[in-house]
Amino acid sequence: METTVYLGKVQSFAQGRWHTPAGEGRPVFHAVTGEPIAEISSEGLDFKGMLDYARTVGGPKLRQMTFHERARMLKALALYLNEHRAELYELSRATGATKQDAWLDIDGGIGTFFVYASKGRRELPDERFLLEGEPERISRGGTFLGHHLLVPLEGVAIHINAFNFPCWGMLEKLAPTFLAGMPAIVKPASVTAYVAERVVRLMLESGILPEGALQLICGGVGDLFDHLTGQDVVTFTGSAETGLRLKSHPTILRETVRFNMEADSLNFSMLGPDVTPDLPEFELFINEVVREMTIKTGQRCTAIRRTLVPADRVDAVLEALTRRLREVVVGDPANEQVQMGPLVSRDQVAEVQARLEELAAAGEIVCGRDGFSVIDADPERGAFFPPTLLYCARPFEHTAPHEVEAFGPVNTVMPYRDLDEAIRLARMGRGSLVGSMVTADPDVARTVVFGTAPYHGRLLILNRECAKENTGHGSPLPHLVHGGPGRAGGGEEMGGIRGLYRYMQRTAIQGSPDMLTAIGNQWMPGASRPEADVHPFRKYFDELRIGETYTTARRTVTEADIVNFAGVSGDFFYAHMDELAARESEVFQGRVAHGYFVLSAAAGLFVDPRPGPVLANYGLENLRFTKPVRPGDTIQARLTVKQKIPREAREGERPGGVVRWHVDVTNQDDELVATYDILTLVARRPESEA
Incomplete structure (x- = not known):
């Protein structure tokens, strides 16, 4: 049984010092034991002062650095955090994370810093600005050119993160922010803020970051949004409802503040019509669905929520998935036999159960309906929930599977008769972060990709050729964009160097070749x-x-x-x-x-x-x-x-x-x-x- 260690009041870091909130805060509970583990409150913070501090202290210091200097800073931070992974792993168990879950969160976040450090040194100049593309010859004689220049915005990046990845969710946003030259204020979700607080504390203790580059809000954001300007950026990861409320804030609208939203979505995975149970791809498909249902206890914005299967293979898929899901060992992540831990809180259990009832009205629960056993924990006190599989026989007649998300280990299997139906079902999610399909047929893959790409931010095509090295349906990579249209929020994060552009202003500059050469420190055609x-x-x-x-x-x-x-x-x-x-x-x-x-x-x-x-x-x-x-x-x-x-x-x-x-x-x-x-x-x- 996991031993609960009370952490006390989680601190914020504001204007160069750690801040302990006055009075009682919101209690946070251990996901395994259900015991109180910490208190969260941002009471007493000067939110306007935090913005001013970032703009006047952190921003100028970061902008004085070149891309290569910032890249070396990211690498040094990654190396420092790497040395302290053990304590972060230990702390993450209180959130319900297994060792594999913690690896995705902690090592994934540190790895994102490493990737951006490498890209910054290899793909960017050793300058404080970036020239984009090639110069445009505007005049016939070549004496008047145009070019595009990118410079850091002079505001603050506000990062509001979800509870499921307190480390990675923060670092994947901070990596391009810092490399672009902007200071940041991070606001993690309260229920796992104690992990984010420890990561921030380590980064600050390292002495690597310039003063004012990073601040932390544990608790509510108070009147922070009232003081934003058009030079600031807000990024949000979480529910579409909360994101819409923040995006509609009067100051966001009046100042046209850049707002990037990455919302939870109803991602699909499709078994290709060419894949029969005797092919290796069938087992790959079953493995991927089970993995995406159980990693982080299904609490991933990229998890598979809708599984699309040829109608004549439904029985084989349901049988294989049910067998595998019933073998999943649930319990205290401190036990190495455990494959899936609890949800993050008892509140989340109630939320997932309510959404499951809505989904069950559109079909039947195939697996997870009966009682389930929990190792080394009390299922009545911890936030445990069984892997649950539903089957919706008439997916075109029911809207719930395409509109309702149970943010846990819950997935609905749906049949399709041909590829046209499969593509229609995939698109009914109205915009998703990721879709995947398992097929050995390039023609099938091509048809599905071009049929679903407008509705998805990322598509994985999996077969035996890439099985050993593929990174999985639900794993965003720093090299590729993470985000999606419609329900998924309409935003983009990461994507390699593309991720920096959100924190920079693109300005068209025009002038003579000699003048643009002097400004950009790069010879232009027609210059002396x-x-x-x-x-x-x-x-x-x-x-x-x-x-x-x-x-x-x-x-x-x-x-x-x-x-x-x-x-x-x-x-x-x-x-x-x-x-x-x-x-x-x-x-x-x-x-x-x-x-x-x-x-x-x-x-x-x-x-x-x-x-x-x-x-x-x-x-x-x-x-x-x-x-x-x-x-x-x-x-x-x-x-x-x-x-x-x-x-x-x-x-x-x-x-x-x-x-x-x-x-x-x-x-x-x-x-x-x-x-x-x-x-x-x-x-x-x-x-x-x-």
Whole structure:
């Protein structure tokens, strides 16, 4: 039996100090024992002061940091939290979490910090701003350009989180917030706020975060919303009803505050019509449904609520699911045999039971109706609920399975006769976070994806090929968007670098190429290209200047060059080797040199062969061949420093950075024949030579 340790009053962190609420707070109970574990209240907090503190202290400090500095901060926080996972696991048991549940919440949240730290260093510049996409040439002469610039908003990100993931739910929002350069105020759900409070306490104790970057509200939000501005962002995860109430707050509407909602949804999983009980995919389907019903005791916004099955396979699916669900061991998560813990509270038990009665009116309870046993706990005191499976034989006649969500281990099986019916059923959820299907038939998968994608934020197609490495129906990933249309709230979280854009302002900037080059610290087409005084490959990273250009000598391309390159490369395409066939071609109208020969010849023109600061070729991007090069043409290259990206040296590595060079290759008539960017790793000047 789990021993209840009373935690006392859960504190908030506001304006640089921990705050203990005065008076009695709302009691919070241990999910296993039902005993009081803590008190929650935000009484006495100065909510306007918290916003001002974040805007005037935390915001400026974060905005002074570059993306790479913020990314290193995230990695350091992740490493620190990693060292304290054991105590977070222990604390999470009071919420009813098994070891697997806690792994999803704690390790999943820490892992999101690691992913964003890596993406920040690899995909973002070492700047305080981001240039998005390529510049737009607006004028005919090229003297007037446009570009899109992203800068951090100068307000506060308010994160209101659900009870089911007190760690991950907070960290998956904080990762892009901090990387974008915004301070945050976090408000966790009261029933599990003691876990979120401990995670915040660890992050603050680490000393890694700048002052004012993070504050915590345990309890109600008071008059916080009254003081929001158009520079602030609110994100909400929870019920659609609560989200709509917050989204309709007069200040949110008047100030057009950015509001992102991720609501619980009626997610589907579909067994493909091609999958019969003798195929491996059938067992994959049963495993996935059972797992999604029992992980976190079904308290996941991405859990499977509606299971769609071919009508002639309903009996086989119900039999397999019932057998597996009755084998699930329910009880105190402290016992390693336990596979599913309790719901988060007795209040949640009552809520799920009420919703189950509504669902049962539309069908029958196949599993979970009878009594169930609980290991090492009292089912009358703890928040236990059995895995419950329903069957709705006429899903087009009943609305409850498509409108009512029991936020626990409850799922409804529904039959379909063909793919059109299956797609109609999937769409009847009116917008979901995730849908999944198990099929071995690509045509079935394609039909379902394009039939359901407008109504879903994410779709998983599962078969034997990806079974071992797939991350599961209900697991959002930091690399991909999490959110969905309609009932699911209409928002998006994470999605890699896309997740930062919610906390940044996209501004179109217009001006001359030289002006935009100076603003963006990146050479723009048409900007000045001062000729290098020495070969740029002889310069260290620190010495190179944006726009600095090296114009090469010329080289005349011969038939011998083309023949020799064909022999070396093995590329004997007719346009290079057959004069008659090439002349008859509408595209080539004569023999042409290999495009990759042009690249190689250009490299031979601009590369300085001697050892020096250039350490390695890092890659080639944005290649376009714009005009054929024929025997007798004379080519020349211009190499321009387009962008400099400092690189963090690993242990034992020589300090340096990546230089993006823009290359234009022209012919004897100064016509562009090829254009591209190359990236090289360039060393910094040794301190002994500085």
